[in-house]
Amino acid sequence: MGRGRAPCCDKSKVKTGPWSPAEDLRLISFIHKNGYSNWRSLPIQAGLSRCGKSCRLRWINYLRPDVKRGNFTNEEEETIIKLHQTLGNKWSKIASYLPGRTDNEIKNVWNTHLKKRLAKKDEKNHKNQTNDFSRTSSFSTSSTSSFMSSYGNNEDTEELVLDEGQEGLANKSYEPKEDIPTTDHDHELKESSSSSNSSISCDASDYSNSSARADVSIPEPEPEPEQEEEEEEGSLFNFGGPCEADNVTIAYDQVNNNSDDHQVIEIPLEDSDIDFWDMLDNLDDPFQSINESPQLPQELEASQSSNYDHHTEIEYCREWLRDLENELGLVEATSDGVGQLGSEIDHSKCYFQTWPSPPQNFGV
DNA sequence: AAATTTGTCAACCGCATTCCA
């Protein structure tokens, strides 16, 4: 346990504020080449005038290829609400149940949307309860039960049902599903550092459960905070060892489209030869190797919408790359205003295509 | 059309926790 805390960095010598595309590019390419074993020294090595913390935050919250951006689905919001009832403001824990979503993003959504929404709901419920009480208390006690049954109109009944629903939600205990592993960003970074076989699969260990997106298991309420540390074994917080992941998930949306369509791609990694970055490099069909792989996990289809379509996902992936490149100003807009991948592209401006295979310590 | 308010979200700050010599 440390005592004195050395300053994170010399604030007068580091840049703060929004990241520029050039800085993003520098950070991404550095991490791709060298991994991130030491955040503090990373900015120096990468030639960035940034604090290590800032680099870490930027990578985790924004630049990781698996970060899912865009509006939260109703399903995701419901999951957050339920998890928050159980876990409280443990944003990183909550985020571990929502692959592709960062704790920061979830925290923002909670503070800007969900909290207010729930407050409104509570207020409404409280009003109705108060009204019920004032109305009932004006009658003699002997008549209360008969009053309740006779006075309660449809509207009141609906509100009561709503109340019960909420009560039920709050008290509900959730059984973790064994077939749906959970994730944890702590583990993502740490477990990945302990493994040396497939760098990308390690990094992807956090996302091995993308199939759980549509069917998230919620932990039971934790009786004592201290127990949290011991729950790692064989419990809902048992995230499995390093590199047990069978696949990597890329979650993305159409960044500039305000699209609600969040897509998830699972890349099977059972075959360690499959190289994520090579696949990205193979831009004629970045996912050709996936499609040719023996089979996608069964749960993939279950987790996807019924009209799941590989080709659509490939298109979305291309979109994602395009959007990111556009966002970073790496691709000149074409006549239709959209950057192009493949032969039309200026490869010197597209780091995804020019990167070499990832180093073994990627994700360390 | 301009001014003001509200909403959103990336980034920062600082404490807590973990790691390691």
Next chain:
DNA sequence: TTGGAATGCGGTTGACAAATT
């Protein structure tokens, strides 16, 4: 066992955009 260093986490801020007056 101790204490410094590194990292993780949650609260908060501030810039910008959108909505409202």
